[in-house]
Amino acid sequence: MIREYFRVLSVDLSSGRKTITDIDGRDAVAGGSGLAAMLFEKYGTFDKLWDDPGQPLIFAIGPLTGYFPLMSKTVCAFKSPYHDQYAESHAGGRSALSLRFADYDALVITGRAKTPSALIVGSRQIEIKDVHYLWGTDLYSAGKVLRRVLPGSGHRTILRIGPAGERQSPMACINADSYRHFGRLGAGAVMGSKNLKAIMIHGDGSFPLPEGSEYVKVFDKVYKDMTDTDMMSKYHNLGTPGNVRVMNDLKALPIRNLQATADPATEGISGERFAEVALLRNAACAGCPVGCIHIGFVRERFREENRYIYRQISYDHELIFAVGSMLGVMDCFEVLKLIDVAERMGLDVMSPGVALAWATEALEKGIITEKETLVPLAFGNSASYQAALQHMAYGTNEFYQILSQSTAKAAERYGGGDFACALGQEMAGYATGEAFFVSQALGFRHSHLDAGGYSYDQKPKGKQVEDALKFLVNDEKGRVFLTSMVSCLFARGVYTDEVLGDCLKSVGYGTLADNMGKVSEDIQRLRWKLRVRSGYRPESVSIPQRFSEITTWKGQVDRQFMEALKAGYAQAILELAGV
Amino acid sequence: MKILTTPRMERCIGCHSCSLACARLVHKRLSWDTAGIRIKSSGGLSTGFEARTCLACDPAPCVAACPTAAYSQRKGGGVVVRKKLCIRCGACAKACPVDAIYLDTALEPYVCIHCGRCVPFCPHDCLEHTELSRGATPAIREAAVDGEVEP
Numbered sequence A: 001m002i003r004e005y006f007r008v009l010s011v012d013l014s015s016g017r018k019t020i021t022d023i024d025g026r027d028a029v030a031g032g033s034g035l036a037a038m039l040f041e042k043y044g045t046f047d048k049l050w051d052d053p054g055q056p057l058i059f060a061i062g063p064l065t066g067y068f069p070l071m072s073k074t075v076c077a078f079k080s081p082y083h084d085q086y087a088e089s090h091a092g093g094r095s096a097l098s099l100r101f102a103d104y105d106a107l108v109i110t111g112r113a114k115t116p117s118a119l120i121v122g123s124r125q126i127e128i129k130d131v132h133y134l135w136g137t138d139l140y141s142a143g144k145v146l147r148r149v150l151p152g153s154g155h156r157t158i159l160r161i162g163p164a165g166e167r168q169s170p171m172a173c174i175n176a177d178s179y180r181h182f183g184r185l186g187a188g189a190v191m192g193s194k195n196l197k198a199i200m201i202h203g204d205g206s207f208p209l210p211e212g213s214e215y216v217k218v219f220d221k222v223y224k225d226m227t228d229t230d231m232m233s234k235y236h237n238l239g240t241p242g243n244v245r246v247m248n249d250l251k252a253l254p255i256r257n258l259q260a261t262a263d264p265a266t267e268g269i270s271g272e273r274f275a276e277v278a279l280l281r282n283a284a285c286a287g288c289p290v291g292c293i294h295i296g297f298v299r300e301r302f303r304e305e306n307r308y309i310y311r312q313i314s315y316d317h318e319l320i321f322a323v324g325s326m327l328g329v330m331d332c333f334e335v336l337k338l339i340d341v342a343e344r345m346g347l348d349v350m351s352p353g354v355a356l357a358w359a360t361e362a363l364e365k366g367i368i369t370e371k372e373t374l375v376p377l378a379f380g381n382s383a384s385y386q387a388a389l390q391h392m393a394y395g396t397n398e399f400y401q402i403l404s405q406s407t408a409k410a411a412e413r414y415g416g417g418d419f420a421c422a423l424g425q426e427m428a429g430y431a432t433g434e435a436f437f438v439s440q441a442l443g444f445r446h447s448h449l450d451a452g453g454y455s456y457d458q459k460p461k462g463k464q465v466e467d468a469l470k471f472l473v474n475d476e477k478g479r480v481f482l483t484s485m486v487s488c489l490f491a492r493g494v495y496t497d498e499v500l501g502d503c504l505k506s507v508g509y510g511t512l513a514d515n516m517g518k519v520s521e522d523i524q525r526l527r528w529k530l531r532v533r534s535g536y537r538p539e540s541v542s543i544p545q546r547f548s549e550i551t552t553w554k555g556q557v558d559r560q561f562m563e564a565l566k567a568g569y570a571q572a573i574l575e576l577a578g579v
Numbered sequence B: 001m002k003i004l005t006t007p008r009m010e011r012c013i014g015c016h017s018c019s020l021a022c023a024r025l026v027h028k029r030l031s032w033d034t035a036g037i038r039i040k041s042s043g044g045l046s047t048g049f050e051a052r053t054c055l056a057c058d059p060a061p062c063v064a065a066c067p068t069a070a071y072s073q074r075k076g077g078g079v080v081v082r083k084k085l086c087i088r089c090g091a092c093a094k095a096c097p098v099d100a101i102y103l104d105t106a107l108e109p110y111v112c113i114h115c116g117r118c119v120p121f122c123p124h125d126c127l128e129h130t131e132l133s134r135g136a137t138p139a140i141r142e143a144a145v146d147g148e149v150e151p
Helices: A033-041 A096-099 A139-149 A188-193 A216-227 A231-237 A244-250 A264-269 A270-277 A317-323 A331-343 A350-364 A380-393 A398-401 A408-415 A433-441 A453-457 A465-484 A490-494 A497-507 A510-514 A516-533 A557-576 B017-025 B060-066 B091-095 B138-145
Strands: A006-012 A018-023 A059-062 A072-077 A086-091 A106-110 A117-122 A127-131 A158-162 A173-177 A179-183 A197-204 A279-283 A293-303 A309-316 B004-005 B036-039 B049-053 B071-073 B079-083 B128-130
Touching: A006 A117, A006 A127, A018 A033, A033 A059, A033 A072, A033 A086, A033 A106, A033 A465, A033 A516, A059 A188, A059 A197, A059 A433, A072 A096, A072 A188, A086 A173, A086 A350, A086 A516, A096 A158, A096 A197, A096 B060, A139 A158, A139 A197, A139 A331, A158 A331, A158 B138, A173 A188, A173 A279, A179 B128, A188 A197, A216 A231, A216 A497, A216 B017, A244 A270, A244 A317, A264 A270, A264 A331, A270 A279, A270 A293, A270 A331, A279 A309, A293 A331, A317 A350, A331 A350, A331 A380, A350 A380, A350 A398, A350 A408, A380 A398, A398 A408, A398 B071, A433 A465, A433 A557, A453 A465, A465 A490, A465 A497, A465 A557, A497 A510, A497 A516, A510 A516, A516 A557, B017 B036, B060 B071
Parallel strands: A006 A106, A117 A197
Antiparallel strands: A006 A018, A059 A072, A059 A106, A072 A086, A086 A179, A117 A127, A158 A173, A158 A197, A173 A179, A279 A293, A293 A309, B004 B128, B036 B049, B071 B079
């Protein structure tokens, strides 16, 4: 509902206490990323570890959630098990609209449940339910039972974790409605540490429309722009997997632990190939007519006679890169099988894929042996990787326990740091050059979505540190406002400042609309302040040697430029944090 | 008179744009519930989504059940709604054989009035506002859209 304050539901799993609080700050932090940061400052403890029961797990939506198309994402904020610092992860599915219609701007979960539990939230219900019988189940089995035992079928979101989250691996994700994920930086482990197997949010409320006719007019214009123009076609045609061929043609696709950046064999896992043979259907986040979710299938023969089962698995560029090109697996069905295993285990797909690429090269080089890896990891050997992903989820031995924390920690323990493809966390699927590497290595979420470094790399701007710095800082500022609304970043071409201003005004947030520039700058500063206060030292981040050994369409990566940009960006971050 | 049909729900991606449009434009609400068309994921043997919406009965059981004539028979199927006459008894929703009528917490009923305003918001053309007689199979309706079959 439109209101000047935030309506926040906090649930303490230890005591069972539930509190609804009205919190001021709409015009200062907007919602989403800004609201989550404000709530972490209120509920979080900087000098305690991420798994301290008192630490909050926050889900926040924005002022435009549900009111406009593609305002369909939720920001999840927490102290990350990956680096024990403040972090965000974003997802869609039905999570954002469910929280909107349950009538909360944010949900804050603290404490630790006595038994494995599910939290049920709606506009007229809040309940902590014992689901000890689900502990240890994979995501699919848990999903089937949860859909049956939780109330309110249909207009609800079910967020859940798998065995990796229960074991509190920093690579554990929170799955949202089967096909979307709060993937990175270990939000799944935070749920695990709280003994929380699932969260169900029932979007069972409804609200009067904003007054006047302006809202419907602005909605129609935005909807038309989202659906009629070509701007969004790349997302609903091939989807993000269209990037595989594009990156390969640019010599910017990380292949076999980034030992190569182009290979004709990647045609077997291109978006075009997926669409031709493996695409089963599309799906959308609630509130998004674009429908970028691409769902493929794998079928599995389980008896000699022709007996099969099949599963539906969503795929994206990042996943195809992480368990496809990075592992030398160049067949789309084998890639889907690997995604399927990671999904079942409740692992993020990207980090484990990149970690296994490092492990494969480490095994090749004799730094580790099969005694550690348990299976013969080799580029292209999908069966071994399927087994290894399960070892990572369950932490079968010491090696997998360390590897499932991070590639950097494994390299610290066993050696091979030069070829560990980590940029703050395991890399994303863009080997475009210096600006992207610096952007991910130092960026707030260590994500390709923090700032468009990959796109800067593709512009013929030369290598001016000042120019690149300005781009990274300003681009982050723009994106942080979008993630405070909370928009899908695919809509950034449509949601210009002018359009966002119109949207905000049309629903009654005129003050916010008039101060967008200042508010986004303040949110950017607040997030960095929290990150630095929780222990982040951007100046000490290093970029492994492998990243300067590669050649892209622009030639060899320029280490000197990259180091200068890194130093400058670290300084800019510290300045934003007020240090 | 035209009715709303959902002949191509296999194409539905679950964006809820139709429900949100109905709530916004017809009922002046922000909601995916208080709408004449509502989307649910369909589990079981089939996958994907199904639409809960009025199938344009004639005669309509909800009309027979309504004690105040707030619901009256619409020509071509479905109902004409006079909200002022509604006493929030919920009898219409109970009488509907396909669960097409949504009752909010105050027992106010929401039903499709076959106005077709949701149709342009479906990105995959799952919906149709059509004069076709009831009983035509989806395949025939689709062919009719392509101009191959005379309605």
